[in-house]
Amino acid sequence: SAVISQKPSRDICQRGTSLTIQCQVDSQVTMMFWYRQQPGQSLTLIATANQGSEATYESGFVIDKFPISRPNLTFSTLTVSNMSPEDSSIYLCSVSKGGTYEQYFGPGTRLTVT
Amino acid sequence: KNQVEQSPQSLIILEGKNCTLQCNYTVSPFSNLRWYKQDTGRGPVSLTIMTFSENTKSNGRYTATLDADTKQSSLHITASQLSDSASYICVVSSYNAGNMLTFGGGTRLMVKP
Numbered sequence: 001s002a003v004i005s006q007k008p009s010r011d012i013c014q015r016g017t018s019l020t021i022q023c024q025v026d027s028q029v030t031m032m033f034w035y036r037q038q039p040g041q042s043l044t045l046i047a048t049a050n051q052g053s054e055a056t057y058e059s060g061f062v063i064d065k066f067p068i069s070r071p072n073l074t075f076s077t078l079t080v081s082n083m084s085p086e087d088s089s090i091y092l093c094s095v096s097k098g099g100t101y102e103q104y105f106g107p108g109t110r111l112t113v114t
Numbered sequence: 115k116n117q118v119e120q121s122p123q124s125l126i127i128l129e130g131k132n133c134t135l136q137c138n139y140t141v142s143p144f145s146n147l148r149w150y151k152q153d154t155g156r157g158p159v160s161l162t163i164m165t166f167s168e169n170t171k172s173n174g175r176y177t178a179t180l181d182a183d184t185k186q187s188s189l190h191i192t193a194s195q196l197s198d199s200a201s202y203i204c205v206v207s208s209y210n211a212g213n214m215l216t217f218g219g220g221t222r223l224m225v226k227p
Contacts, residue, residue, distance in 0.1 A: 042217040105157030
């Protein structure tokens with residue numbers, strides 16, 4: 001299994017500012033994922049972050065708005081830049097472990113933009 | 115386009131009763147289907163994962179079924195408890211694009227005493 005922690009757990013931010021969300025895993029993993037979950041909705045994949053390479057972004061998400069770092073096999077950050085109220089969501093970090101289909105999710109970061 | 119549809123969107127049942135949640139998918143090529151439970155304010159937690167060859171899998175009071183021919187799955191909850199109140203998300207994985215996951219919209223279950 002994998003235990004994932006995220007910081008902060010929640011934040012209220014002003015329009016136009018940026019927030020960096022941290023994701024820490026208790027074991028080394030190759031693939032890390034960042035998801036967004038808007039109120040009352042299911043999860044949408046933002047990007048896949050592999051260590052040692054640039055993150056791969058899904059349609060509708062761009063690096064300038066959601067820069068991602070992946071400095072090692074247990075840590076990643078997602079920055080939400082130049083925030084607007086439409087960015088108010090829960091942001092979840094997720095990892096998969098090689099050799100299994102299991103995917104584990106962090107507790108999420110609840111972001112409110114005013 | 116890969117899609118996962120869940121029904122009902124929400125459900126209220128009394129404690130101790132059984133319920134069944136439905137999931138229909140149009141994901142190809144199919145790799146596996148997962149059911150997750152997401153408590154309010156938490157990340158999703160895996161309940162079951164089924165591959166093409168499996169048609170039923172249990173995890174305690176949760177039993178998932180899969181009919182790969184009709185592309186349908188169900189999650190049956192037996193003798194519901196208040197702690198079962200959560201969203202249940204059906205997720206289907208495709209062999210394409212590195213096992214890309216397609217998420218259903220979820221069923222929000224409320225168990226009342």
